[in-house]
Amino acid sequence: xxxxxxxxxxxxxxxxxxxxxxxxxxxxxxxxxxxxxxxxxxxxxxxxxxxxxxxxxxxxxxxxxxxxxxxxxxxxxxxxxxxxxxxxxxxxxxxxxxxxxxxxxxxxxxxxxxxxxxxxxxxxxxxxxxxxxxxxxxxxxxxxxx
Amino acid sequence: xxxxxxxxxxxxxxxxxxxxxxxxxxxxxxxxxxxxxxxxxxxxxxxxxxxxxxxxxxxxxxxxxxxxxxxxxxxxxxxxxxxxxxxxxxxxxxxxxxxxxxxxxxxxxxxxxxxxxxxxxxxxxxxxxxxxxxxxxxxxxxxxxxxxxxxxxxxxxxxxxxxxxxxxxxxxxxxxxxxxxxxxxxxxxxxxxxxxxxxxxxxxxxxxxxxxxxxxxxxxxxxxxxxxxxxxxxxxxxxxxxxxxxxxxxxxxxxxxxxxxxxxxxxxxxxxxxxxxxxxxxxxxxxxxxxxxxxxxxxxxxxxxxxxxxxxxxxxxxxxxxxxxx
Ligand code: SF4
Ligand code: SF4
Ligand code: FES
Numbered sequence: 168x169x170x171x172x173x174x175x176x177x178x179x180x181x182x183x184x185x186x187x188x189x190x191x192x193x194x195x196x197x198x199x200x201x202x203x204x205x206x207x208x209x210x211x212x213x214x215x216x217x218x219x220x221x222x223x224x225x226x227x228x229x230x231x232x233x234x235x236x237x238x239x240x241x242x243x244x245x246x247x248x249x250x251x252x253x254x255x256x257x258x259x260x261x262x263x264x265x266x267x268x269x270x271x272x273x274x275x276x277x278x279x280x281x282x283x284x285x286x287x288x289x290x291x292x293x294x295x296x297x298x299x300x301x302x303x304x305x306x307x308x309x310x311x312x313x
Numbered sequence: 314x315x316x317x318x319x320x321x322x323x324x325x326x327x328x329x330x331x332x333x334x335x336x337x338x339x340x341x342x343x344x345x346x347x348x349x350x351x352x353x354x355x356x357x358x359x360x361x362x363x364x365x366x367x368x369x370x371x372x373x374x375x376x377x378x379x380x381x382x383x384x385x386x387x388x389x390x391x392x393x394x395x396x397x398x399x400x401x402x403x404x405x406x407x408x409x410x411x412x413x414x415x416x417x418x419x420x421x422x423x424x425x426x427x428x429x430x431x432x433x434x435x436x437x438x439x440x441x442x443x444x445x446x447x448x449x450x451x452x453x454x455x456x457x458x459x460x461x462x463x464x465x466x467x468x469x470x471x472x473x474x475x476x477x478x479x480x481x482x483x484x485x486x487x488x489x490x491x492x493x494x495x496x497x498x499x500x501x502x503x504x505x506x507x508x509x510x511x512x513x514x515x516x517x518x519x520x521x522x523x524x525x526x527x528x529x530x531x532x533x534x535x536x537x538x539x540x541x542x543x544x545x546x547x548x549x550x551x552x553x554x555x556x557x558x559x560x561x562x563x564x565x566x567x568x569x570x571x572x573x574x575x576x577x578x579x580x581x582x583x584x585x586x587x588x589x590x591x592x593x594x595x596x597x598x599x600x601x602x603x604x605x606x607x608x609x610x611x612x613x614x615x616x617x618x619x620x621x622x623x624x625x626x627x628x629x630x631x632x633x634x635x636x637x638x639x
Contacts, residue, residue, distance in 0.1 A: 219566075220562075223562055240626065247624065256631040257628075257634035258601055259631075262568070262594070262598070266511060266512065267510070267511030267514070305512065
């Protein structure tokens, strides 16, 4: 079947920590749970490996949505990494909002290795949300006045 | 504040002569009496050039990095607000306590000559302060302003007259400034705008930037040994190399990378030649940190860990925190 050319297919970047969320994605696959191919996973050792710049860079290079997934608080493989992630990302999200850049294109979710179904659910939901928001112009246009 | 200048010169000479220190950091007169600049004084004679008046806004804290590198004990004169920057540099291990001798220097608020000129004073020959009055002499006559009208923006957010670090204090403390309002008022006004308005506001503001890096150079929290913005090869190196998006990201990252360490001194906004309201980005982080994780003042001391290197198990989730914003 040919793809509908007019249909908007968002590009989604998902940063997943190696120990929980990436395994969760694997779990989704093994359990044959579908999630859209729009989601491109980048594996990171821990959610706290993600520098805020990674998120901004992904948007700058054309991502329509960015999602960061890590172990549930308390379950980080490195004990406390995701607690720091949580603070950093809260501040980043708030700042994006403050600058008038849609913060709803950026999400943080905790997905454990056992939550394959949740992983698929979260991704499906996020793709629907970003599709509804349409193409990301603002963040890509986070630039100086011409 | 003339008396204070005399005390400073005497103190500098005393400390140099007693070999307690090898050099002195203070202010030297610029081309005009209202553009005093930070300077290092290496001997007793040079110390006679030390000046102090309502036009010494620069924080000397950052020059202590150089003192630490030279391993030369340096006397530094610090206004109450400057001491926060020193503590932050100590906390960040950028300066060493054994290489400086801090002299608390009273301040009754620094004036903004730009504001005075904008209010119509031309060819200023003299400015004197009497309580809350600022008297400006010009060849066209005398003008009088309320201090509140011509105080530097950063002094409108004065943190008070306490020194957070000092080996000794010079003279009597001066009264803290009385005009301090809600330092987050401007941040709240932006928060109250629609997303479109906020975007337009920042686009307008940040487009003024000429990427001179003055905001980086002055900041006591921005003190890496090597900075990416000095790398001429980097695609973010300067105005010429950077594309439009990098321009904007510079500001986001500049503000973000000092979040939790920014002492809120307002120096970045003061030194900006383009008048970019970039201090509001830092104030926004301070406001959020206080609201999400509890009141915190960077530079209050040299030991309490920054909120971004600490956590609580029941911190709000990112989405939740943004909802709570208000
Ligand atoms: S001081 Fe002003 S013009 Fe210079 S880089 Fe900073 S914001 Fe831009
Ligand atoms: S207010 Fe500006 S100059 Fe002062 S610490 Fe914060 S970022 Fe640095
Ligand atoms: S290892 Fe998964 S969040 Fe740290």
